[in-house]
Amino acid sequence: MQPLVLYSHSHGPNPWKLRRSQARDLHFAEPNGRLPSIVDPNTGIKLWESDAIVEYLIDQCECRQWLFFQVSGQAPYYGQASWFINFHPEKVQSAVDRYIKEMHRVNNVLDKVLRQGTFKES
Known part of the structure:
Protein backbone atom coordinates (compact mmCIF):
# COMPACT_ATOMS: atom_id res chain seq x y z
CA MET A 1 0.00 0.00 0.00
CA GLN A 2 1.35 3.43 -0.95
CA PRO A 3 1.19 6.36 1.47
CA LEU A 4 -1.30 9.17 0.96
CA VAL A 5 0.00 12.44 -0.44
CA LEU A 6 -0.90 15.35 1.84
CA TYR A 7 -0.89 19.03 0.90
CA SER A 8 -1.12 21.76 3.54
CA HIS A 9 0.43 25.07 4.55
CA SER A 10 2.57 26.19 7.49
CA HIS A 11 0.05 28.53 9.13
CA GLY A 12 -2.86 26.13 9.18
CA PRO A 13 -3.78 23.64 11.85
CA ASN A 14 -4.09 20.83 9.30
CA PRO A 15 -1.51 19.33 9.78
CA TRP A 16 0.64 21.31 12.15
CA LYS A 17 3.82 19.33 11.58
CA LEU A 18 4.12 20.04 7.88
CA ARG A 19 6.57 22.93 7.68
CA ARG A 20 6.49 23.87 4.03
CA SER A 21 3.73 24.19 1.51
CA GLN A 22 3.56 21.55 -1.17
CA ALA A 23 0.75 23.32 -3.01
CA ARG A 24 2.91 23.79 -6.08
CA ASP A 25 3.03 19.99 -6.39
CA LEU A 26 -0.74 19.59 -6.75
CA HIS A 27 -1.62 17.32 -9.63
CA PHE A 28 -5.22 18.44 -9.69
CA ALA A 29 -7.08 21.71 -9.47
CA GLU A 30 -8.78 22.17 -6.12
CA PRO A 31 -11.91 24.18 -6.99
CA ASN A 32 -11.84 26.35 -3.86
CA GLY A 33 -8.09 27.01 -4.10
CA ARG A 34 -7.49 26.07 -0.47
CA LEU A 35 -5.62 23.47 1.53
CA PRO A 36 -5.50 20.83 2.96
CA SER A 37 -6.03 18.21 0.30
CA ILE A 38 -4.95 14.60 -0.19
CA VAL A 39 -4.36 12.18 -3.02
CA ASP A 40 -4.67 8.46 -2.38
CA PRO A 41 -2.49 6.75 -5.00
CA ASN A 42 -4.05 3.39 -4.08
CA THR A 43 -7.51 4.41 -5.23
CA GLY A 44 -6.81 7.50 -7.32
CA ILE A 45 -9.16 9.56 -5.19
CA LYS A 46 -8.39 13.27 -4.76
CA LEU A 47 -10.01 15.10 -1.86
CA TRP A 48 -10.04 18.61 -0.46
CA GLU A 49 -11.76 20.19 2.54
CA SER A 50 -10.91 18.86 5.99
CA ASP A 51 -14.23 17.18 6.71
CA ALA A 52 -14.23 15.27 3.41
CA ILE A 53 -10.67 14.12 4.09
CA VAL A 54 -11.53 13.00 7.62
CA GLU A 55 -14.63 11.11 6.43
CA TYR A 56 -12.57 9.32 3.78
CA LEU A 57 -9.88 8.35 6.29
CA ILE A 58 -12.53 7.11 8.71
CA ASP A 59 -14.07 4.94 6.02
CA GLN A 60 -10.63 3.51 5.24
CA CYS A 61 -9.72 2.59 8.80
CA GLU A 62 -13.12 2.14 10.47
CA CYS A 63 -12.37 4.40 13.40
CA VAL A 71 -13.83 17.58 15.79
CA SER A 72 -14.42 18.26 19.48
CA GLY A 73 -10.93 17.79 20.92
CA GLN A 74 -8.20 18.56 18.43
CA ALA A 75 -9.66 21.04 15.96
CA PRO A 76 -10.75 23.73 18.44
CA TYR A 77 -7.33 23.83 20.11
CA TYR A 78 -5.42 23.87 16.83
CA GLY A 79 -7.65 26.58 15.41
CA GLN A 80 -7.41 28.79 18.48
CA ALA A 81 -3.65 28.31 18.78
CA SER A 82 -3.21 29.24 15.12
CA TRP A 83 -5.34 32.34 15.59
CA PHE A 84 -3.54 33.61 18.69
CA ILE A 85 -0.07 32.80 17.34
CA ASN A 86 -0.48 34.05 13.77
CA PHE A 87 -3.40 36.43 13.41
CA HIS A 88 -4.60 38.01 16.68
CA PRO A 89 -3.68 41.71 16.63
CA GLU A 90 -2.37 41.66 20.21
CA LYS A 91 -0.03 39.18 21.87
CA VAL A 92 -2.03 37.26 24.49
CA GLN A 93 0.55 34.92 25.97
CA SER A 94 -1.89 33.24 28.36
CA ALA A 95 -4.09 32.22 25.41
CA VAL A 96 -1.11 30.99 23.39
CA ASP A 97 0.14 28.98 26.36
CA ARG A 98 -3.28 27.46 27.03
CA TYR A 99 -3.91 26.31 23.48
CA ILE A 100 -0.37 25.00 22.98
CA LYS A 101 -0.71 23.03 26.23
CA GLU A 102 -4.03 21.56 25.07
CA MET A 103 -2.55 20.69 21.67
CA HIS A 104 0.21 18.75 23.42
CA ARG A 105 -2.34 17.04 25.66
CA VAL A 106 -4.54 15.81 22.80
CA ASN A 107 -1.47 14.78 20.80
CA ASN A 108 -0.30 12.73 23.77
CA VAL A 109 -3.63 10.90 23.72
CA LEU A 110 -3.06 9.96 20.07
CA ASP A 111 0.60 9.08 20.64
CA LYS A 112 -0.32 6.75 23.48
CA VAL A 113 -2.91 4.91 21.40
CA LEU A 114 -0.62 4.66 18.38
CA ARG A 115 2.29 3.35 20.46
CA GLN A 116 0.07 0.61 21.88
CA GLY A 117 -0.97 -0.42 18.39
CA THR A 118 -4.45 -1.30 19.58
CA PHE A 119 -7.38 0.38 17.91
CA LYS A 120 -11.05 -0.01 18.73
CA GLU A 121 -13.58 0.15 15.96
CA SER A 122 -16.66 2.24 16.57
Whole structure:
Protein backbone atom coordinates (compact mmCIF):
# COMPACT_ATOMS: atom_id res chain seq x y z
CA MET A 1 0.00 0.00 0.00
CA GLN A 2 1.35 3.43 -0.95
CA PRO A 3 1.19 6.36 1.47
CA LEU A 4 -1.30 9.17 0.96
CA VAL A 5 0.00 12.44 -0.44
CA LEU A 6 -0.90 15.35 1.84
CA TYR A 7 -0.89 19.03 0.90
CA SER A 8 -1.12 21.76 3.54
CA HIS A 9 0.43 25.07 4.55
CA SER A 10 2.57 26.19 7.49
CA HIS A 11 0.05 28.53 9.13
CA GLY A 12 -2.86 26.13 9.18
CA PRO A 13 -3.78 23.64 11.85
CA ASN A 14 -4.09 20.83 9.30
CA PRO A 15 -1.51 19.33 9.78
CA TRP A 16 0.64 21.31 12.15
CA LYS A 17 3.82 19.33 11.58
CA LEU A 18 4.12 20.04 7.88
CA ARG A 19 6.57 22.93 7.68
CA ARG A 20 6.49 23.87 4.03
CA SER A 21 3.73 24.19 1.51
CA GLN A 22 3.56 21.55 -1.17
CA ALA A 23 0.75 23.32 -3.01
CA ARG A 24 2.91 23.79 -6.08
CA ASP A 25 3.03 19.99 -6.39
CA LEU A 26 -0.74 19.59 -6.75
CA HIS A 27 -1.62 17.32 -9.63
CA PHE A 28 -5.22 18.44 -9.69
CA ALA A 29 -7.08 21.71 -9.47
CA GLU A 30 -8.78 22.17 -6.12
CA PRO A 31 -11.91 24.18 -6.99
CA ASN A 32 -11.84 26.35 -3.86
CA GLY A 33 -8.09 27.01 -4.10
CA ARG A 34 -7.49 26.07 -0.47
CA LEU A 35 -5.62 23.47 1.53
CA PRO A 36 -5.50 20.83 2.96
CA SER A 37 -6.03 18.21 0.30
CA ILE A 38 -4.95 14.60 -0.19
CA VAL A 39 -4.36 12.18 -3.02
CA ASP A 40 -4.67 8.46 -2.38
CA PRO A 41 -2.49 6.75 -5.00
CA ASN A 42 -4.05 3.39 -4.08
CA THR A 43 -7.51 4.41 -5.23
CA GLY A 44 -6.81 7.50 -7.32
CA ILE A 45 -9.16 9.56 -5.19
CA LYS A 46 -8.39 13.27 -4.76
CA LEU A 47 -10.01 15.10 -1.86
CA TRP A 48 -10.04 18.61 -0.46
CA GLU A 49 -11.76 20.19 2.54
CA SER A 50 -10.91 18.86 5.99
CA ASP A 51 -14.23 17.18 6.71
CA ALA A 52 -14.23 15.27 3.41
CA ILE A 53 -10.67 14.12 4.09
CA VAL A 54 -11.53 13.00 7.62
CA GLU A 55 -14.63 11.11 6.43
CA TYR A 56 -12.57 9.32 3.78
CA LEU A 57 -9.88 8.35 6.29
CA ILE A 58 -12.53 7.11 8.71
CA ASP A 59 -14.07 4.94 6.02
CA GLN A 60 -10.63 3.51 5.24
CA CYS A 61 -9.72 2.59 8.80
CA GLU A 62 -13.12 2.14 10.47
CA CYS A 63 -12.37 4.40 13.40
CA ARG A 64 -15.34 6.77 13.63
CA GLN A 65 -14.70 7.58 17.31
CA TRP A 66 -11.58 9.47 16.26
CA LEU A 67 -13.68 11.73 14.05
CA PHE A 68 -15.41 13.00 17.14
CA PHE A 69 -12.12 13.27 19.00
CA GLN A 70 -10.75 15.40 16.17
CA VAL A 71 -13.83 17.58 15.79
CA SER A 72 -14.42 18.26 19.48
CA GLY A 73 -10.93 17.79 20.92
CA GLN A 74 -8.20 18.56 18.43
CA ALA A 75 -9.66 21.04 15.96
CA PRO A 76 -10.75 23.73 18.44
CA TYR A 77 -7.33 23.83 20.11
CA TYR A 78 -5.42 23.87 16.83
CA GLY A 79 -7.65 26.58 15.41
CA GLN A 80 -7.41 28.79 18.48
CA ALA A 81 -3.65 28.31 18.78
CA SER A 82 -3.21 29.24 15.12
CA TRP A 83 -5.34 32.34 15.59
CA PHE A 84 -3.54 33.61 18.69
CA ILE A 85 -0.07 32.80 17.34
CA ASN A 86 -0.48 34.05 13.77
CA PHE A 87 -3.40 36.43 13.41
CA HIS A 88 -4.60 38.01 16.68
CA PRO A 89 -3.68 41.71 16.63
CA GLU A 90 -2.37 41.66 20.21
CA LYS A 91 -0.03 39.18 21.87
CA VAL A 92 -2.03 37.26 24.49
CA GLN A 93 0.55 34.92 25.97
CA SER A 94 -1.89 33.24 28.36
CA ALA A 95 -4.09 32.22 25.41
CA VAL A 96 -1.11 30.99 23.39
CA ASP A 97 0.14 28.98 26.36
CA ARG A 98 -3.28 27.46 27.03
CA TYR A 99 -3.91 26.31 23.48
CA ILE A 100 -0.37 25.00 22.98
CA LYS A 101 -0.71 23.03 26.23
CA GLU A 102 -4.03 21.56 25.07
CA MET A 103 -2.55 20.69 21.67
CA HIS A 104 0.21 18.75 23.42
CA ARG A 105 -2.34 17.04 25.66
CA VAL A 106 -4.54 15.81 22.80
CA ASN A 107 -1.47 14.78 20.80
CA ASN A 108 -0.30 12.73 23.77
CA VAL A 109 -3.63 10.90 23.72
CA LEU A 110 -3.06 9.96 20.07
CA ASP A 111 0.60 9.08 20.64
CA LYS A 112 -0.32 6.75 23.48
CA VAL A 113 -2.91 4.91 21.40
CA LEU A 114 -0.62 4.66 18.38
CA ARG A 115 2.29 3.35 20.46
CA GLN A 116 0.07 0.61 21.88
CA GLY A 117 -0.97 -0.42 18.39
CA THR A 118 -4.45 -1.30 19.58
CA PHE A 119 -7.38 0.38 17.91
CA LYS A 120 -11.05 -0.01 18.73
CA GLU A 121 -13.58 0.15 15.96
CA SER A 122 -16.66 2.24 16.57
